[in-house]
Amino acid sequence: MRRISFDKSACPIARSLDAVGDWWSLLIVRDALAGVRRFGDFQKSLGLAKNILTQRLRRLVELGIMETVPASDGSAYREYALTPKGEGLLTVIVALRQWGEETCFARGESHKSLLEAKTGRPVARLQVTSQDGRPLRAADLLLGRLSCDQQPQGEASDF
Amino acid sequence: MRRISFDKSACPIARSLDAVGDWWSLLIVRDALAGVRRFGDFQKSLGLAKNILTQRLRRLVELGIMETVPASDGSAYREYALTPKGEGLLTVIVALRQWGEETCFARGESHKSLLEAKTGRPVARLQVTSQDGRPLRAADLLLGRLSCDQQPQGEASDF
DNA sequence: CTGCTCGGTTGCATAATGCAACTAGATTTT
DNA sequence: AAAATCTAGTTGCATTATGCAACCGAGCAG
Numbered sequence: 001m002r003r004i005s006f007d008k009s010a011c012p013i014a015r016s017l018d019a020v021g022d023w024w025s026l027l028i029v030r031d032a033l034a035g036v037r038r039f040g041d042f043q044k045s046l047g048l049a050k051n052i053l054t055q056r057l058r059r060l061v062e063l064g065i066m067e068t069v070p071a072s073d074g075s076a077y078r079e080y081a082l083t084p085k086g087e088g089l090l091t092v093i094v095a096l097r098q099w100g101e102e103t104c105f106a107r108g109e110s111h112k113s114l115l116e117a118k119t120g121r122p123v124a125r126l127q128v129t130s131q132d133g134r135p136l137r138a139a140d141l142l143l144g145r146l147s148c149d150q151q152p153q154g155e156a157s158d159f
Numbered sequence: 160m161r162r163i164s165f166d167k168s169a170c171p172i173a174r175s176l177d178a179v180g181d182w183w184s185l186l187i188v189r190d191a192l193a194g195v196r197r198f199g200d201f202q203k204s205l206g207l208a209k210n211i212l213t214q215r216l217r218r219l220v221e222l223g224i225m226e227t228v229p230a231s232d233g234s235a236y237r238e239y240a241l242t243p244k245g246e247g248l249l250t251v252i253v254a255l256r257q258w259g260e261e262t263c264f265a266r267g268e269s270h271k272s273l274l275e276a277k278t279g280r281p282v283a284r285l286q287v288t289s290q291d292g293r294p295l296r297a298a299d300l301l302l303g304r305l306s307c308d309q310q311p312q313g314e315a316s317d318f
Numbered sequence: 319c320t321g322c323t324c325g326g327t328t329g330c331a332t333a334a335t336g337c338a339a340c341t342a343g344a345t346t347t348t
Numbered sequence: 349a350a351a352a353t354c355t356a357g358t359t360g361c362a363t364t365a366t367g368c369a370a371c372c373g374a375g376c377a378g
Contacts, residue, residue, distance in 0.1 A: 012259030095254040100171030
């Protein structure tokens with residue numbers, strides 16, 4: 001239980017985690033990216049309690065990550081759809097998936113991969129790079145304000 | 160509180176979240192990537208209770224994300240360092256940071272950015288692409304097994 | 319209009335979290 | 349070398365989030 005909230009933290013990572021860093025939110029977003037839209041489908045897919053799902057969906061809507069849309073099959077029920085803000089989490093989801101594929105499966109244990117639908121070829125590995133494409137490691141980074149032409153400032157990286 | 164664990168789920172995202180999807184683990188990894196190594200420094204930086212920090216560090220060590228190393232300044236204390244597996248989370252951290260920078264700050268509210276230390280230039284935006292570099296959106300993806308030359312199979316994307 | 323599904327809400331038990339006080343061993347101070 | 353202090357925890361207790369099951373009203377299907 002977090003009593004403290006990071007939504008006012010100066011760190012964008014902390015703010016992100018404050019929004020979607022709980023047990024279920026990112027899995028809901030994952031399902032939503034995969035096309036799930038109905039309350040009952042989220043519940044069946046995730047196996048979480050309905051009251052928790054209600055809370056999470058409400059919060060995701062409050063934060064502008066999802067929105068309720070009137071219908072889609074003509075019925076009077078509502079559906080939950082990702083906003084552009086929510087779709088922006090695709091990168092996070094893919095990063096988590098690639099890390100999980102590489103480190104959370106035993107040898108011989110198989111899993112599905114993300115493929116481009118059109119070609120059937122796997123998606124490229126995400127990588128942190130400089131703007132001209134050189135791969136970067138944590139030690140190559142530092143935090144700073146991008147103000148007009150000055151030296152890289154900022155003490156030891158702080159992310 | 161999660162009773163159920165995802166560490167046996169078929170979904171790599173769920174497995175990743177099972178490992179580092181709680182409130183504090185990714186923030187610990189963030190600090191570790193930024194060079195924090197001592198128990199007390201994590202505690203001061205994050206402001207979390209010491210018993211929780213103990214649990215989290217122990218878990219990260221169990222999972223092979225961090226390891227305890229004997230010293231570094233010659234003292235008899237232990238330090239916590241990321242393993243290669245833990246360093247692999249850099250992509251996830253950067254993805255979260257970029258999303259947070261773009262969506263979790265009000266207009267006019269400033270924040271630091273990730274810069275390449277050597278040049279002071281900002282890091283490239285992470286993006287999901289095909290292997291030849293075309294940017295992909297969620298709708299362009301599907302899940303499947305990369306078995307010998309067959310059609311893109313797999314029903315509606317499932318991530 | 320009757321029954322069933324969908325999308326919740328409510329109440330209660332339980333597990334995770336946070337806080338404060340305490341402690342053993344290492345380090346520093348005197 | 350003692351005393352004081354710092355480090356890295358541990359323990360107990362209060363609080364809060366979570367999970368479960370039962371319930372319920374609005375849609376919808378027959």
